[in-house]
Amino acid sequence: MRHLILGILFTLLSCTFLYSQTKVGGQVYDSNKQPVPFANIVFANSTIGTITDENGRFYMESDNNYSNVKVSFIGFKTKTIKLTKRVTYKMEIILEEEAAALDEVVIYKGKTSKKNNPAIDILRKIWKNRRENGVKKFKQYAYDKYEKLEFDLNTIDSTLINSRIFNGMEFIFDDVDTSRITGKTYLPIFLNEALSKVYGDNQINEYKEVLTGNKNAGFSDNQTLIAFVKDLYSDYDVYENYLKFFDKSFTSPLSRTGINVYNYVLTDSAYIDNKWCYNIIYYPRRKNELTFKGDFWVNDTTWAIKEINLEVTKSANINWVKDLYIEQEFDVLNDSIFLITKDYFQSDFAFSKKEKSRGVYGKRTTLYDNYKFDIKKDKKFYQSQVDPYDHDIYNRKDSFWENARMEKLNKDEQKVYKLLDTLRTVKAFKRLYNIGTILATGYIEFNGFDYGPLFSTVGYNNIEGWRLRAGGRTYFTANDRWRIEGYGAYGFKDQKFKYGLSGKYLVDRKSRLIVSAGNRRDVEQLGASLTNTNDVEGRSLASSSIIATGDNNRLTSINLSALSLQLEPKKNFTVGITGSFRTLKPADRSLFSLDFIDPETNELQTEIKQTEIATSLAYFPGRKTTGYGVDRITVNSGDFATIFLNYSVGLKDIIESDFEYQKIQLLYQQPWNIGGFGRLNSTLEMGKTFGDVPLGLLSVIPGNQTYLSIYNTFPLLNFYEFVTDTYATLHLEHNFNGRIFSRIPLLRKLNLRELVGVRGAWGEISNDNILLSAPSNETLIAPNDRVYWEYSLGVGNIFKIFRIDFHFRGNYFDNPDARKFGVTGSFGFYF
Structure with missing residues (x-):
């Protein structure tokens, strides 16, 4: 009887969880059934959206309930589609050309004008008022930083689950979930959490990050793996002309050279946290260049970025990375200074860029809080060496993490710690790990x-x-x-x-x-x-x-x-x-x-x-x-x-x-x-x-x-x-x-x-x-x-x-x- 009650409760909870989410995915075509790349997809009456890829495909989700999706693209009529289900993965959306709107070249190639374009007018105001990261506006600064690194095996299907390579490890597939970015199934296989206190002095150009806690689940001796991923996802400033990832320089959509590299379209305006903002989507003018596609919201008075999304195009000349997606959110201090509060970075490492190819997601979520300014510290504080290993820092109790995390772990992340502890005892996993170690070292x-x-x-x-x-x-x-x-x-x-x-x-x-x-x-x-x-x-x-x-x-x-x-x-x-x-x-x-x-x-x-x-x-x-x-x-x-x-x-x-x-x-x-x-x-x-x-x-x-x-x-x-x-x-x-x-x-x-x-x-x-x-x-x-x-x-x-x-x-x-x-x-x- 107890198991029956638990089963009913689980079913109700699952239904509630699904009901509280809206997930949509599919492909956008024109009237000739040709894919429409870089079309703008948003949940109606929201600021949640995405951009289709080069093949017109898209996926997005929200924890809220939405009943309509709005699709727009330059040269086509905007289309609103009513959602009959909370989860719809195979939508086919046909856009009709707006013949009177633009000339033939603009309609079919999606090129935007560099003249008389309100989006570029806004971009010029961003350049004029561009600023370094908010903390650079102060003499000294300090803040708390929480960083979460995760690796996931993606594109989980029956073929992979039944593969001989996972004989004896079938239990790991009990924790498969769906990515909110790509809509693909994934399995968490590694997790590292770190909490730090960051100090900086702009007058003497000094910076110091003090680790206060570190916890990980994954392979033994994984410090090199963690450091390698941190370097790949090194800090960046979206206001810079070029953003460096994977040892390559990508042109930022906020770059002064951006108008020669990107198309820009002003699509919407709305209040975000009581600030009136404009929404601009952007996408590359040419293929095979190191560029992004995405959108950003910009404040109408300070011309500072409130939110920005960047996704590397599949045609970009970069190896072993099929997808790369970035989100940044900024908060407002004293009605004028915008400080970063969240940075989300996800990449899909794969041998092939084909749509159904398997790979490994590398995710980094960084949260910033408790900003303090103009508290001076002696230069010796920044130059003093500390013991690089403190046993207590790497062995914090669960109660520490429950209070220190700026964002709670989701249900899949909570299971990773137990999953990896179990895997270490499985002979099949040890065999795979040993082969990987030989190839790597x-x-x-x-x-x-x-x-x-x-x-x-x-x-x-x-x-x-x-x-x-x-x-x-x-x-x-x-x-x-x-x-x-x-x-x-x-x-x-x-x-x-x-x-x-x-x-x-x-x-x-x-x-x-x-x-x-x-x-x-x-x-x-x-x-x-x-x-x-x-x-x-x-x-x-x-x-x-x-x-x-x-x-x-x-x-x-x-x-x-x-x-x-x-x-x-x-x-x-x-x-x-x-x-x-x-x-x-x-x-x-x-x-x-x-x-x-x-x-x-x-x-x-x-x-x-x-x-x-x-x-x-x-x-x-x-x-x-x-x-x-x-x-x-x-x-x-x-x-x-x-x-x-x-x-x-x-x-x-x-x-x-x-x-x-x-x-x-x-x-x-x-x-x-x-x-x-x-x-x-x-x-x-x-x-x-x-x-x-x-x-x-x-x-x-x-x-x-x-x-x-x-x-x-x-x-x-x-x-x-x-x-x-x-x-x-x-x-x-x-x-x-x-x-x-x-x-x-x-x-x-x-x-x-x-x-x-x-x-x-x-x-x-x-x-x-x-x-x-x-x-x-x-x-x-x-x-x-x-x-x-x-x-x-x-x-x-x-x-x-x-x-x-x-x-x-x-x-x-x-x-x-x-x-x-x-x-x-x-x-x-x-x-």
């Missing part, structure tokens, strides 16, 4: 030990022949305070065993004081990079590339031992000191020589022994990392500047060391986002060696004899083609992100991306250094007469994963074995 996980990386198992070069490598690392959690790494390798041609072993320990988390030591005996391609470090685990890709151009036989046998200390006194600023001893000799003296004349004895030496102390300063402004152990993972690689300064001293007669010298090196890398014109990467390297040293200790301009595109190398230079003791190089590479190809009809649908690059190197080498290495029989040439240069033309995003570059040499054609032209390629997953 390259390591096979055991209890406390990882075997790998698997991708370095096989290599080839002229000295070792085929080379097999096996290695691993200790790994208990992502936040281990100590780690030991090692490997062993064997070359079948030289029949020699090589190895590397290193260990490091995090002494203090706040200052990130790390002690490390190690030893490596291996065969290496020296001169594959200019700015070298004494990393005992490091190995150049050029040393074991399976396919190479020309003979890859100028390899060096290296025996390197190093002890180092590293400190991070300020975020992203590190100081290091390393003491090292290394011996260098040719891997095969019949093919390559490092011989030199001992300056004191005038005797021929075939092996270099060198003790060195190096002090380094490194600064990475804007770098974002995750983890609080000895190893941290950078989550925004390639998206921040790098400034590296190294000063090293060679000590003679210490452990039989041969040479005394001083060397200074500077590396400066900077990415530049140039709005709608793409992204420019630049690298400047400079260095000088004071003192006389042989070939093995000189600076080699890095060549590249592989068929892989390796940044910061010269693809048409052979190894050791240019050798210097003083050098300067500059690398520039620009990715237009398809801006040119998107305007060529036959290429537009391929979503290819065009790249151009130019590289230059200048250097000198003293006569004393040339004479010192004379017995090596190597011709030492420096590009001192004129700057050596190359340029490249490339095509990226071929099949979404491949890039090919065509390289052309600019000068020094008379160098021995000089290559005038070359082709390299690379694989990668890029948005």
Whole structure:
């Protein structure tokens, strides 16, 4: 009897829940049954609406009851449709053309005029009164921030549910729900909640976010996943000309260049929170560009945005993202200052952009509250380091979250915590998780030990022949305070065993004081990079590339031992000191020589022994990392500047060391986002060696004899083609992100991306250094007469994963074995 009563109550509750919602979806056509893209759909007498996609499809829902839907589009008669049911998913709406309204071109192409357009008049007022985020109007500010990250498996159907891959996990599909944005079924699989206190001072340009609580349900050691998603959904300002997502710059609908990119239509006006606002819809003028479609409400006196919706068009040149949807809401302070109160971001990650393809929703909901202004804090408050891990913060009680959440979890989110706890005990899920981990990290996980990386198992070069490598690392959690790494390798041609072993320990988390030591005996391609470090685990890709151009036989046998200390006194600023001893000799003296004349004895030496102390300063402004152990993972690689300064001293007669010298090196890398014109990467390297040293200790301009595109190398230079003791190089590479190809009809649908690059190197080498290495029989040439240069033309995003570059040499054609032209390629997953 009890179960019968519960069943009746559940049925009544379900009916009540459905009755309190209105859900509609379908497709909009013209009288010729052609889809009408970017039509405006709203619930009548409300501000709730959406825009059809490129195929005329739409979906929207509301927790309130509505009986009518209004459909409008420029050049067509507005149509109001009565809803007979609360849930209607397959509506077919036919719009009639309004022949007298606009000329034929406007009707069929939906282009709006840039002149005499009231929507653009309003847009110009937004520009004139545009403001930075509301908090920028005050000297200091503080507010509470609640952030919820969620991953959902979407497009759940019977085929997926009955798939063999989910054998033993069928119970997870009991919690399937429907997205309010797309109308697709989805299953929550991951949830993270974070509560922070944010402080800022606009006068001294300082910002600090203090985490006060964090709770998650999902895979173990998921800090990297959380940080990666946070970086993808990094903060943005809709008033900026360009909004950066997934490492790409999208033109904002509020941009000053927007009238050249978007169509704008003034469609409605209404009171929102006692403020009279205008509603403007917008949609792109061309396909395949990084643009949005959507609408916004703007206040009629301050010309500030009250609400805005942005949805990336499916034709946009972006990979692995089928849909991207953004909502922002603003509240009014003192009748004039608009402050953001809610930011909702949803993306659909999928291999295909087809309508029925499955994917994973990534959702971020951010709420802002308790704003306070002009409360000054000392500068030391912003600069002081805090322990990045506080056990209490990550283990708050349920009562804390019940009071702290600015928005209650819905029924599906509440179930996620229990669902993931249950999944961890299911063998089938563990198997899937292990496969995913191997593909993502390259390591096979055991209890406390990882075997790998698997991708370095096989290599080839002229000295070792085929080379097999096996290695691993200790790994208990992502936040281990100590780690030991090692490997062993064997070359079948030289029949020699090589190895590397290193260990490091995090002494203090706040200052990130790390002690490390190690030893490596291996065969290496020296001169594959200019700015070298004494990393005992490091190995150049050029040393074991399976396919190479020309003979890859100028390899060096290296025996390197190093002890180092590293400190991070300020975020992203590190100081290091390393003491090292290394011996260098040719891997095969019949093919390559490092011989030199001992300056004191005038005797021929075939092996270099060198003790060195190096002090380094490194600064990475804007770098974002995750983890609080000895190893941290950078989550925004390639998206921040790098400034590296190294000063090293060679000590003679210490452990039989041969040479005394001083060397200074500077590396400066900077990415530049140039709005709608793409992204420019630049690298400047400079260095000088004071003192006389042989070939093995000189600076080699890095060549590249592989068929892989390796940044910061010269693809048409052979190894050791240019050798210097003083050098300067500059690398520039620009990715237009398809801006040119998107305007060529036959290429537009391929979503290819065009790249151009130019590289230059200048250097000198003293006569004393040339004479010192004379017995090596190597011709030492420096590009001192004129700057050596190359340029490249490339095509990226071929099949979404491949890039090919065509390289052309600019000068020094008379160098021995000089290559005038070359082709390299690379694989990668890029948005």
